[in-house]
Amino acid sequence: MLTNKRLILSHFWLAFIVFGAALVLGAWQMFVRSPLNTWHFNPEFYYRSVTAHGSAMGYVFPTLIAMGFGYAITEASLGKELVGRRWAWAGFFLVAVGAVVAMIPVSLGLASVLYTFYPPMVGNPFYYIGVVMVVVGSWIWVALMVINFVIWKRDNPDKPVPLAMYANVAGCLLWGWTAVGAALEILFLILPVALGLRSTIDAGLARVFFSWTLHAIVYFWLIPTYIAYYTIFPRAIGGRLYSDAMARISFILFVVVAMPIGVHHLFADPQVGAGIKFMHSVFTGLVALPTLLTVFTICASAEIASRLRGGQGAFGWIRSLPWSNPIMLATALSLVMLGFGGAGGLINMSYQLDATVHNTQWITGHFHLIFGGAIVIMYFAIAYDLWPHLTGRALDSFGMMRTQLWLWFIGMIVTTFPWHYVGILGMPRRMAFYDYANPAIAPQAFSVTMSAIGGFILLLSGVLFLLVLIRGQFGARDEAAAYRFAVPLHMPARIPVALNSFGLWLALMVGLTVVNYGFPIAQLMALSETNVPAVYVGAGR
Amino acid sequence: MSDHPLFSTRNPWFGISVGITAGVAVLSAVVGLIWLPLLQPHLQLTGVWDAICSAAGVPRAAVQETAVKPDFKTSNVVMTSEMLTKADQVSIGRGATLAQRCAICHGPQGVSDAHSPNLAGQFAAVTYKELNDFKTGARVSVVMSPFAAAMSDQDMKDVAAYYAYLPRVPSNNLDTGRPAPAVVVTGAPMRNIPPCGSCHGDIDNKAGSPWLGGQSVVYIKAQLEAFASGARRNDISQQMRNIARQMTAEEIDQVAHYYEAQP
Numbered sequence A: 001m002l003t004n005k006r007l008i009l010s011h012f013w014l015a016f017i018v019f020g021a022a023l024v025l026g027a028w029q030m031f032v033r034s035p036l037n038t039w040h041f042n043p044e045f046y047y048r049s050v051t052a053h054g055s056a057m058g059y060v061f062p063t064l065i066a067m068g069f070g071y072a073i074t075e076a077s078l079g080k081e082l083v084g085r086r087w088a089w090a091g092f093f094l095v096a097v098g099a100v101v102a103m104i105p106v107s108l109g110l111a112s113v114l115y116t117f118y119p120p121m122v123g124n125p126f127y128y129i130g131v132v133m134v135v136v137g138s139w140i141w142v143a144l145m146v147i148n149f150v151i152w153k154r155d156n157p158d159k160p161v162p163l164a165m166y167a168n169v170a171g172c173l174l175w176g177w178t179a180v181g182a183a184l185e186i187l188f189l190i191l192p193v194a195l196g197l198r199s200t201i202d203a204g205l206a207r208v209f210f211s212w213t214l215h216a217i218v219y220f221w222l223i224p225t226y227i228a229y230y231t232i233f234p235r236a237i238g239g240r241l242y243s244d245a246m247a248r249i250s251f252i253l254f255v256v257v258a259m260p261i262g263v264h265h266l267f268a269d270p271q272v273g274a275g276i277k278f279m280h281s282v283f284t285g286l287v288a289l290p291t292l293l294t295v296f297t298i299c300a301s302a303e304i305a306s307r308l309r310g311g312q313g314a315f316g317w318i319r320s321l322p323w324s325n326p327i328m329l330a331t332a333l334s335l336v337m338l339g340f341g342g343a344g345g346l347i348n349m350s351y352q353l354d355a356t357v358h359n360t361q362w363i364t365g366h367f368h369l370i371f372g373g374a375i376v377i378m379y380f381a382i383a384y385d386l387w388p389h390l391t392g393r394a395l396d397s398f399g400m401m402r403t404q405l406w407l408w409f410i411g412m413i414v415t416t417f418p419w420h421y422v423g424i425l426g427m428p429r430r431m432a433f434y435d436y437a438n439p440a441i442a443p444q445a446f447s448v449t450m451s452a453i454g455g456f457i458l459l460l461s462g463v464l465f466l467l468v469l470i471r472g473q474f475g476a477r478d479e480a481a482a483y484r485f486a487v488p489l490h491m492p493a494r495i496p497v498a499l500n501s502f503g504l505w506l507a508l509m510v511g512l513t514v515v516n517y518g519f520p521i522a523q524l525m526a527l528s529e530t531n532v533p534a535v536y537v538g539a540g541r
Numbered sequence B: 001m002s003d004h005p006l007f008s009t010r011n012p013w014f015g016i017s018v019g020i021t022a023g024v025a026v027l028s029a030v031v032g033l034i035w036l037p038l039l040q041p042h043l044q045l046t047g048v049w050d051a052i053c054s055a056a057g058v059p060r061a062a063v064q065e066t067a068v069k070p071d072f073k074t075s076n077v078v079m080t081s082e083m084l085t086k087a088d089q090v091s092i093g094r095g096a097t098l099a100q101r102c103a104i105c106h107g108p109q110g111v112s113d114a115h116s117p118n119l120a121g122q123f124a125a126v127t128y129k130e131l132n133d134f135k136t137g138a139r140v141s142v143v144m145s146p147f148a149a150a151m152s153d154q155d156m157k158d159v160a161a162y163y164a165y166l167p168r169v170p171s172n173n174l175d176t177g178r179p180a181p182a183v184v185v186t187g188a189p190m191r192n193i194p195p196c197g198s199c200h201g202d203i204d205n206k207a208g209s210p211w212l213g214g215q216s217v218v219y220i221k222a223q224l225e226a227f228a229s230g231a232r233r234n235d236i237s238q239q240m241r242n243i244a245r246q247m248t249a250e251e252i253d254q255v256a257h258y259y260e261a262q263p
Ligand code: HEM
Pocket: A023, A025, A026, A027, A028, A029, A030, A050, A051, A053, A054, A055, A057, A058, A114, A115, A116, A364, A368, A371, A372, A373, A376, A415, A429, A430, A431, A454, A455, A456, A458, A459
């Protein structure tokens, strides 16, 4: 039962408009720094663009998707109207206004600090204020999801919380706590400098705070995708979810170990001790577990669906899957990209191997494959699945959807495989200009050109995606049946209280944060010699 | 719907999850903070506590080695982006009086016809730093050094404020349509040359980088050659020497003409 359709649709539309604009910037970036571009341009525009693209794709787009999807899950899975509709709209407007407030100084060239902020570089305060508004908007959503969860549990003391809602709240709690790191960094370290109240900044401490956010934010991006794997995919292909408990355990593992591992982003930083880095590496290893559980459960669910349709043989059942179904296709392509991206991730997470790829284009190739590829393709799937229920009109351009998904997959492979490769050759990331005439890097020219072509394929796919959605808005009226989520193979009548609540997991999450981050943060705060003069960008041009 | 309350040792979920988490944390701490550091002889650890401190990142006193002192003076100015950005009228007024002595060479309006550098509109922090370096001997010029030697710290700040207050005047060769050489816009990454514009303006301005627009060809070339040869070495951390050494004679010529033609 979806009641607040306009609310949900607004979130999705704004998310995809932001996505479309940032996609154009991404393709432009790819082009200008490739050998295809033969004229000189002001490299400052590149950094403006990367800041805008990164902030839009990393902060605004996934946050809006998670929020919109979260509201849809609440109403559909709990079967009642969302509590706190006005607050939800307030959160939406905060995010929308925050995005604009942040983008104005970026487009004026006053905040080309990149989406990771990079202190001691300091930009115009409005950039940071805009980002904080986006985060505060999302915190309203976090609060609403928790409130709806608690109310429903109180009204239904004997029923397990539906899996989709349980997973959704897991994502909220993870995000609520994760965002605290960057919020502390902005409010206490960067903003005072940006506002001119101080002129020095503890760049090392700022980076530690940012790493608190940086790893778990990727799981915040990922959770809508995993929810779609578990609760949309099996239903869409006419099967059942292999195990409800396994799904809950995966989401719980994300809550507990996704956060206190962020120092793996600081392997090359001197301000954190090697032993602390080791501890974070160990927990980083653990976080592969929920993903392995998920891949197993999803493949098992697919097999169930196939065998229900008459699939045969040890592997023959794969052929009997409903391949023409866009959700089937998206999930399969997503898992392939997740596999490749995950393999690359194993390299990043090991201290020694990371040293060879640190700050090279390998890293950008990696996160585009996982995030832009595996995760975003499921955002498309979520939109395709929800659209008829939100618009009340049929969404039946299936051929176009399949083409779009294939193009996204092909484009992503063509973009990111060479992107990884030039990283191994040593091509640094975040540079606007490469002199391909120089014999030392001339061998990279071909691969970079390939990547740029892949970028245009992605742009094409993005345009097609928006076209499908726009057509959906004007399709034939068709009241879709009630929206439902996948049912597990065995519907548990009773589940252990641990798998139906979050108290224990929150305690472990906060406890591990204290164990893994407590000392580095306390020490850097205590040292007074760690402040450096701020470098204001765009100030004296 | 529960059998046992969650936060109780009788609930197996509680015991197992807390036990595993604490176990992994303790094990990784023992391995990372004690065992692995002790395996590395080059750390020269004195015991377990020393190992823990070292691996946790507590700063350790560096082995005292006698630092090699350069046989020349280096700049003792510490540059920050805030430095001397807020001038007051009194300071500017005092500076105007002091600057009378400078006018024969740097021009009454801070603009020189004799290939002495223009000072009008120069960032105050830059003028101040250069004067300071002339005074301490970090930058050497037979012509300039004697003038700086007699100046007090306040004098230098005042003159700097005054020149920063004067409007910039373009050279006779002003040509804003002149295309920027590649090294100004994109640098030469393979030779480790960042774009000049990323410090000297247009792209961005970094603290302590002089405004170059309108400076004479002769002056710019002379300075770049001095940086390259090491005759001038007051630039902090060799920012300019590292760049100038990598530049070709042709590039030096191009940038000199380009910057002279800029406002
Ligand atoms: C949904 C898809 C995408 C997402 C979520 C995404 C996200 C991001 C993020 C977070 C950054 C980091 C910015 C930084 O390093 O500061 C980035 C950088 C970049 N993205 Fe994307 N992006 C997407 C699609 C694309 C596409 C399609 C292209 C190419 C056509 C592209 C090209 C780039 C480039 C060239 C950079 C800069 C890399 C560098 O210089 O380090 N992105 N993107």
